[in-house]
Amino acid sequence: MTSETCGACALPLHSGPPPSSDPTSSGHLLPPSAGEGALAASLFFEISIDMAVDASTQVTETSGLSAPILTLTGVSKRFPGVRALHNVNLNLRAGEVTALIGENGAGKSTLVKILTGIYQPDEGEIVVSGAPFICTGPRDAWAAGIAAIHQETVMFDELSVAENIFMGHMPLGAGGRIDWAAMRSRTAELLKRLEADFDANTLLKRLSVAQKHLVEIARALSHDARIIIMDEPTSALSAREIGDLFAIIAQLKRRNCAILFISHKFDEIFHVADRWTCLRDGEEVGHGAIADVAQADLVRLMVGRSIEQVYPKRDVKPGPVVLEAEDLANASEFDGVSFQLRAGQIIGLYGLVGAGRSEAMQGLFGLSPLTRGRVKIDGREAHIRSPADAIRAGLAYVPEDRQIQGVVLPFGIRANMTLASLKAHARDGFLSLAKELQTTKKFGGRLAVKAANWEQKLGELSGGNQQKVVIGKWLASGPRILILDEPTKGIDIGSKAAVHEFMGELASEGIAIILVSSELPEIMGLADEIMVMHEGRVVQRFARGQASAEMIVSAAIANEDAEAPCAGESGEALP
Template sequence: MAAPLLALSGVSKSFGAVAALSGVRLELHGGEAHALVGENGAGKSTLVKILAGVHAPDEGTITMDGRPLVLSGPADARAAGIVVVYQEPTLFPDLTVAENIFIGRQPQRSLRRIDVAEMRARAVELFGRLGVRLDPDRPARGLSIADQQIVEIAKALSLDARILIMDEPTAALSGVEVERLFNVARSLRDSGTAVLFISHRFDEVFALCQRITVMRDGRWVSTDPVADLTVDELVRRMVGRTVSSLYPKTAARVGEPRLEVSGLTRRGSFEDVSFTVRGGEIVALAGLVGAGRSEVGRAVFGVDRYDAGEVRVDGRRLSRGDPAAAIEAGLALVPEDRRQQGLVMELSVERNATLPRRWSLTRLGLLFGGAERRAAAIWTERLQVKAARLSDPVSTLSGGNQQKVVLAKWLATRPRVLIVDEPTRGIDVGTKAEVHRLLSELASEGVAVLMVSSELPEVLGMADRVLVMHEGRLVADIARDRADEESVMLAATGQGGRR
């Protein structure tokens, strides 16, 4: 094989006593897409930050075209042709798409006036090369995350990027958007750019990349062509042990209807949604992003109001738009957006973990010092949350552990109906399996579980039944034994037969 475009060898980086990376190596070749996989905390993000010039390595060398490369800041990285597209791009919302692409280096006419026409024409040309349609004159505000990423990639292209790093770009994208992003990445790759792709989704890794590097605990584990690897082998290398199963679904005795939703309508979001979840059942709510799945979960729980229909828990009707009453009735919602909706990031782990049930911890209406800590300790231990101290802000925890705190917070309320919205988004494989085992356990204890998920393997692996939504309507109810990728995707794209 030809000499690599970019090579890292023996790269180490420590933060205080914590070694984030030790002796990592990586080789990127032009015209090749390279996947970087590993659990959360494996050091992927630190590696990306070193390549982006944000952090300087303590040890090791970086070479580009065989010459040593010193990156003492993000500007150096950009000058060397290294561009990073993050999961959530940060565009200037009030500037146009074209202005965002050329920010700080706008084409100029005489007297340093910005040449708007030229800028616009170059933006159109860039989008043409990427094969996407985007209006260069619209403001960035209101662009979908997928479109924002396209703008970032166009920016990369305009900078003549030789190395494109994509850090979990697909976590918030729908299937169609992922496909478009991949087409763009492929066309860049085929024109000689080296692509480094970081993702937790194996199907994407196998669809896009030629080689895979696995990292674990800040160390390099292996680099192989995709053809030589299976998903099981990849998982084993990532966690360093054999994961018995990613989807430990056990059959549970299905009991009485716990959650009954009928004719639920919220104008502009979803219409006439009816379904039942029984105790012991895990029911998945599948569909494309924007189909209205999360909105249904939020309306059922009461954080959003609905215009028509009713929700019953154990036969009792819930009042509209009243989450406190829903919690009282035994409902719990683990929301989609952990940082905005699931947790108060600045508050401590113990305050977060006891927030919904703080009234039940009082004596004479008062919360004495230890009550919250003791209650939080029980559940954080049961879920094996790794936190130095329960009084630390929850923002100091890793993503997987934060998700466990959200789960602990709601499991502590002893729910009879649990709604989980994207329960494993952005968390590593090991924690994923734990969360799945937990859901399975809860179901076998008689809890009714409604799981909103965009990950098909998760839907198919965990659900007793799959409900599929398309454009705000429930279009299919598929039993476990008949559910497969094809039937779910057909229904989700609106091509399946109505039930």
């Protein structure tokens, strides 16, 4: 269907968002198309040549509506069992910041990977500077002037800053040898531009997270990119560093770069972006100008439903306190984490990525040693030094990283389901297939796992069904306290609803639940009490219905300005 509607070359005829700018309507006009060919090719060529010249390419924008230099039309991408992107349209314009918003699993990272040549789209067309963009690898992306700052820092710890910036395109001198001098001086220039306080020869492993992000930005700049993708660039930065980043973005805008800015933080989006495009479950559900939209509209669009109505938590009369955590701390990740959890209660643990939530829960579960603090279960002190201890004490932990920490992909559903409760499925150490199958059917049925048979390998299931199996595994261990770490991350909307419903059910059966989540609607809809973590500490607590989304988010990013910026010292803080 896409081949008829889109051409290779988008002309500046598109008149931007409709005046009303109703953010919920997704049926915007596609840019009219023109023929591809020599014109497009020559345009592309010219632009790639003038990439190095910056002052001369400054275009004075009067209307604010230049031609898109990157256009995605009807792009789709499928993975086994998952529809990652479906018929997505996106325009990026020179000198503008476009915010890409959407929940976890909405398809943002897939889109980034398509633009950087890691994935190839199954359908649809991408046009860069008027030329069709066929991207088979990162080099094609660079050649087209696209560079990305990735969400997870994908770099080389053992190599220097300069090498990290230029890996894959190191400047060559005489005889094809690397021109180290040029590389260092260009790195120094880039670092100066970014006001970085480290030099080109520093090994990457000696840098703090924020400094590594600067290196990523420098890497993007080193390609003289016209299109820069920033995938959650601020998630690990302090307020001051975020300010610095915005100054860099302004600089890039003046240089006429197009920026795709991916963030969960609305204050940043409204501060820095000119336009927005929203993805939900792999589909584009709207786009427009930032000036014409309110945050509440974007949230509604992103989530696709209002917070109150969708996540039902049955009213459960909380039972006695089952878990008491007192002042939990470890060496570098969390400190002073205290809470009381009652039977049938759901505590929501909110915070930005890297706030130490998962680390605190893993400490509680015996996966990392606590340096301080006590854990009481039913009022009696429990000594949890390993996950086995935790399981014995009645805890279960559904981890955040399903693929790495949760499932055993080559195992079938049955073997995954019983992995945390093998003893209960064996007699004298010998496993009982009948018992295993009984458990598998019980929880697989209750969680509505969709599969051909109970022996089907986890690798063949969709993400949502995999997650159901992981949850089933932990329910099979008969827990009284269930910790769910981002239980709906990256799974389809149907499975999501099933997981939410199931949590309510478990709570009404008297299971105490800690829900770690970055998704506000989930936290606000399900939790009886919300704890907000920031930089490893619990900074705020709210009772159900007490706090608005804004209050929770501001707590999660709070107090940064009050603290001394410490970009440089964190690398030295190891004992």
